[in-house]
């Protein structure tokens with residue numbers, strides 16, 4: 001797999017899209033490059049060839065090997081990771097595991113992902129605990145200012161802090177290292193929500209020393225859809241509880257481990273997990289550097305062109321908050337904000353009239369265009385976006 005990826009003169013050619021589609025939303029749903037798709041097909045073929053042999057005798061070792069590649073990539077040992085379908089699944093395991101007493105507080109902030117807020121709102125309601133949503137500084141001038149503001153909302157009752165490594169609506173890298181360090185000093189549990197950090201920035205779970213880290217591999221790492229992981233710090237491994245109960249126990253009959261409850265979740269095709277190693281292989285250090293440099297150039301171009309058009313500045317908290325591959329840019333508001341679950345009319349027009357797939361989110365009274373760039377995107381894609389927006393703007397429909 002690694003060799004085939006390296007031979008690509010243009011790594012972007014490992015992806016293919018239908019003619020007429022300009023895909024600028026890897027941040028929501030990241031399609032896989034060909035070597036990863038090939039690996040997924042090959043694992044499925046092996047499963048289908050003899051499911052008994054594969055599921056009973058081979059699968060667990062293969063999963064551990066794939067997890068080993070991923071563990072190296074995120075700076076931990078594979079004994080601390082389990083595969084899960086996605087970050088949402090991982091977060092639900094954390095919610096099922098952290099004990100909360102009436103009056104305890106769980107601290108999130110106003111840049112967190114909507115589904116994560118829902119998970120913790122429900123969990124707090126069930127426990128009689130209080131969900132506290134800190135308002136980060138606006139504009140978020142620096143990492144220090146963000147940490148200070150977050151800790152202003154910490155009280156003696158704060159049991160857990162849930163924080164994105166890279167935020168979804170605003171595409172900001174948050175100062176998770178410092179937040180985890182200060183939380184440890186106060187005995188507060190930390191859960192980092194990291195789907196956008198995987199591959200876009202370096203992750204060392206050993207250094208971060210959070211209690212839990214949730215991620216989806218099917219975003220920037222471009223592993224198959226339905227692949228994610230949960231990191232559980234050794235100090236939690238005896239206490240972590242599955243969100244789905246199945247047989248537990250190791251199929252292969254190895255030594256009991258905390259992972260036993262998480263590996264066999266009923267019968268399923270594990271090809272997405274197994275092919276995650278192919279995605280890690282694809283992103284060897286040279287490819288990773290190339291991806292980050294290339295995508296940074298494109299998001300900078302998008303920032304320049306869109307901000308020139310709107311006269312607004314991007315949301316940022318200094319260079320340290322800059323995610324290379326994703327940027328959220330404010331565009332003029334509209335009177336009729338679409339209700340939750342419905343798309344912005346401009347998002348529909350971009351898709352229908354110009355083939356551009358890009359999300360527009362309404363967040364804290366702002367209308368944000370979130371531009372994602374990956375190895376397959378080019379300056380032509382960004383120019384196409386800007387030109388279409390400009391035309392739309394001139395017909396004053398933005």
Ligand SMILES: Cc1ncc(COP(=O)(O)O)c(C=O)c1O
Nearest residue numbers: 086087088113164168193195216
């Ligand atoms: C910050 C953040 N957390 C969690 C999720 C959920 O990821 P998934 O849908 O892969 O579970 C997302 C998805 O976009 C996200 O942006």
